[in-house]
Amino acid sequence: MxxxxxxxxxxxxxxxxxxxxxxxxxxxxxxxxxxxxxxxxxxxxxxxxxxxxxxxxxxxxxxxxxxxxxxxxxxxxxxxxxxxxxxxxxxxxxxxxxxxxxxxxxxxxxxxxxxxxxxxxxxxxxxxxxxxxxxxxxxxxxxxxxxxxxxxxxxxxxxxxxxxxxxxxxxxxxxxxxxxxxxxxxxxxxxxxxxxxxxxxxxxxxxxxxxxxxxxxxxxxxxxxxxxxxxGRELKRSAHERNEQEALTDGLSIINLRTTTYPDCEVNFQVKGGEILGMAGLVGAGRSELAQTVFGVDPAMGGSITLEGLPIQLGSARESIRSGIYLAPEDRKKTGLILEFDISQNISLASLKDHCSRLAIINRSSERNEAQRQVDALKIKTPSTATTAMNLSGGNQQKVVLGKWLSMSPKVIIFDEPTRGIDVGAKAEIYKLMRALADEGVAIWMISSDMEEVLGISDRIVVMHEGRITGELEHVEFSEEAVMHLAVGGRQVNAA
Ligand SMILES: Nc1ncnc2c1ncn2[C@@H]1O[C@H](COP(=O)(O)OP(=O)(O)OP(=O)(O)O)[C@@H](O)[C@H]1O
Ligand SMILES: [Mg+2]
CATH class of the missing domain: 3.40.50.300 (P-loop containing nucleotide triphosphate hydrolases)
Structure with missing residues (x-):
């Protein structure tokens, strides 16, 4: 060529x-x-x-x-x-x-x-x-x-x-x-x-x-x-500070939860406010299904969840969003974006009422301003916020999905493969954003198949295998071998 x-x-x-x-x-x-x-x-x-x-x-x-x-x-x-x-x-x-x-x-x-x-x-x-x-x-x-x-x-x-x-x-x-x-x-x-x-x-x-x-x-x-x-320049690899476990709040608790994919498995774990919890596992381990069940787009077969100690109704995404639990899904084309909408419409999708007058008329300039703020913060590459999502490059579409949730006030954000298709520089920006959110007390639950990401960003890691949590790793126990061992269904070996 x-x-x-x-x-x-x-x-x-x-x-x-x-x-x-x-x-x-x-x-x-x-x-x-x-x-x-x-x-x-x-x-x-x-x-x-x-x-x-x-x-x-x-x-x-x-x-x-x-x-x-x-x-x-x-x-x-x-x-x-x-x-x-x-x-x-x-x-x-x-x-x-x-x-x-x-x-x-x-x-x-x-x-x-x-x-x-x-x-x-x-x-x-x-x-x-x-x-x-x-x-x-x-x-x-x-x-x-x-x-x-x-x-x-x-x-x-x-x-x-x-x-x-x-x-x-x-x-x-x-x-x-x-x-x-x-x-x-x-x-x-x-x-x-x-x-x-x-x-x-x-x-x-x-x-x-x-x-x-x-x-x-x-x-x-x-x-x-x-x-x-x-x-076109040197990129500093920044090591991030991890939060002290004592400073963490209750956050999101998942109690005996059963999904339709693995109805016989009960899942229990907690994502604390202020931490980034990495969730590793192989394809088919049931991580995305679990996230969708917690968020309320998939029905639960049993169990419950609490946010800051208070029960949250399962099976209703509307209720989750109202409580401040958000999901940035894995498949951006199908469930993360409306491709025919422009960037500002996509970003305001879940927060439209913040941009509406009392008569439910959308204030387009407030909508655009918020979108521009996210475009700048996430460095979304586009001629304007009026560009249709379909015409963005893959990585930039992913950033719009993130922008939608970041424009709201989250208590828990579930990121399902957040940096899929995102370049090295932008990845570093997204990690910085996640850390900043955690520092503000948000509970971050990050599902990722990128080993470097799981080990590099998480404060704590839980690993799933065929619908069950097979182990939990504290920071001192982090290693590629330990994660893989649990991901293929191995038993947890506690560091003595
Ligand atoms: N059909 C289209 N209409 C308008 N603009 C487009 C179209 N396709 C691509 N672009 C623009 O062309 C530029 C290059 O996009 P391209 O998809 O080739 O990037 P890329 O290198 O593949 O990025 P990524 O790593 O995010 O996939 C971007 O600014 C994008 O918004
Ligand atoms: Mg591309």
Whole structure:
């Protein structure tokens, strides 16, 4: 790709960008939220047309006018936002639009037979007839990768493939990437997880503000070198102060709570006011379901919760919000945002009454001011607060979800994978915000599959496995091994 320019209304998303990739090479593209990574890949994948610039494949000038033309050129695309249809089963998703037929009818047996080895290759032990809706986001992501593999792609673009995968799934994916490289397939890998980039990339291409900002070759791929090219300055790694346990308040208590996912398991724990409680576990451990039950969007099968010692009615999100319990959900596209709304409408969504006159007329300028405050605080990259959420980069969408809750007065915030898809600089900002909230006495319950984050940010960690809490770690006991041990269902070994 040479001299690529792409403009959107109010945004020069790509400016004279070059990208080369050899057969069998794994190139990572990194850059801050909104740097233009997905846009560049959308051009290669035929989703967008560039305003100018050229693309050559194997030395031949090529125009990629649509996704199906990209397919025909052997370009497979695993999108940042999931593209799977959850009313179909696994096999139907993998072969969507290319269903093998027999006597004019879709040949389900062949779909199943062809899907099974692909799933095995990705380490997914599920039958091809499983409905997509029964899979976790992480597993659905794997299905997209299976789809690209099934198309015999020569170039596979993976836009943040691991952002919702667990440790084991991520390891498996990195192995798959190695296999692809050996088969001469090129992989373009976009990730904010610099550790993974270091593990798998042959070369790193850095974008900053829509321009090439530099490259790193295999031996030069180090955390600090990547960060300084991405942000254009040195980034201080700040160690945070943890709060003294004595200063903590009662916060949120979860008592014998049972969810619909694991109706036989009773969960008991406490998130104290003033602390950041990290919750670790593998995909399917039931963490998100637990959070949704506490927040009231999923029904509880039994048990109770209290906030500052007072009982809170279960099963009503309205009641939770009124009491100051908020949930920033994992799946921003489905439940975190209204994509058709602009930034200020999304941010004011849960606090509209604060922006209303007594006659219930919305005061748009007060709404906009609050939105602007969050845009500044979270450094959301956008031309204005009137930009539609759909047109923001993935990481910036995530920041809008956070902005919605931060604009209110929380007592408890449940963050489900809060920094998924967020760049290193912005992550540091979000951690600072969480810490500031905790210092003000807010109880922070952070569900995270990012080991670095769980160990680095939490004051205390609880670990879940198949619906049960398998252990609780105080700060002195923190280690990757201890968390993993409990996450796979091991017993707690108390530090003597
Ligand atoms: N369809 C669109 N309409 C308008 N603006 C867009 C559109 N798509 C992207 N943009 C803008 O182009 C810029 C680059 O966005 P892009 O999605 O490529 O960033 P990114 O590097 O992938 O970021 P992230 O790490 O957050 O995913 C952003 O300012 C974004 O808001
Ligand atoms: Mg992106």
């Amino acid at each position: 040479r001299g690529i320019h792409k403009r959107f209304p109010g945004v020069h998303a790509l400016s004279d960008v070059d990208l080369e990739i050899a057969a069998g090479e794994v190139v990572a593209i990194i850059g801050e939220n909104g740097a233009g990574k997905s846009t560049l890949m959308n051009i290669l994948g035929g989703v967008h047309q560039p305003n100018s610039g050229t693309i050559e494949i194997s030395g031949t000038a090529t125009k990629i006018r649509s996704v199906s033309e990209a397919d025909a050129h052997g370009i497979g695309f695993v999108h940042q936002e999931l593209n799977v249809l959850d009313n179909l089963d696994v096999g139907a998703n993998v072969f969507l639009g290319r269903e093998p037929r027999r006597f004019g009818l879709i040949n389900r047996r062949k779909i199943a037979a062809d899907t099974t080895p692909l799933l095995a290759r990705l380490g997914l032990e599920i039958p091809p007839e499983t409905p997509l809706s029964e899979l976790s986001i992480g597993q659905q992501q794997m299905i997209e990768i299976a789809k690209a593999l099934s198309k015999q792609a020569r170039i596979i673009i993976m836009d943040e493939p691991t952002s919702s995968l667990t440790l084991t799934e991520t390891e498996r994916l990195l192995e798959v990437i190695n296999d692809l490289r050996e088969e001469g397939i090129s992989v373009i890998y976009i990730s904010h997880r610099l550790g993974e980039v270091r593990q798998c990339a042959d070369r790193v291409v850095v974008l900053r503000d829509g321009k090439n900002a530099g490259e790193l070759q295999r031996g030069e791929i180090e955390h600090d070198a990547m960060v300084s090219l991405m942000v």
